[in-house]
Amino acid sequence: MFATPAGPKRIADELAQSWPVLDNLLSSLPDRCERRLTLGNHTDRFRRYIWNNAPGLDGLLNLADVFGLKSRGFRTSAYGTLMRIGKFNFTHDLGKSGAGATRHALQTVQGNIIFGHTHRCEVLYGGNAKGET
Helix, strand or coil: CEEECCEEECHHHHHHHHHHHHHHHHHCCCCCCCEEEECCHHHHHHHHHHHHHCHHHCCCCCHHHHCCCHHHCEEEECCCCCEEECCEEEECCCCCCCCCHHHHHHHHHCCCEEECCCCCCCCCCCCCCCCCC
16 A cells, blocks of 8 residues: 555555546547557656565566556556657656756757656757757
């Protein structure tokens, strides 16, 4: 169980509540729509919990399977890694949150990046010494 502001919660209960919402969202997508997802810090919390409390179980579970993502056709990228689609890089975060996270991500990737850890919309444009944006 994980502690939440409302008290302990079973992961199985949280998943059971989230799957109908996810399935409803997916039903509005075209059949041929590619499904990709970057795993975030809350998903990674589960992995860290296993490492800290039951290291012998590490590698036994695939989070995409546990969270029902693989069965729903998602390709996932691990927390803290980049998923490239065309000219864009997607990730949940690159190790920094709050003020300055967007600038940090842009400087780290040196290219187009879309990430969600900050929970807000922010757009930055940058260039390099050659004048390329």
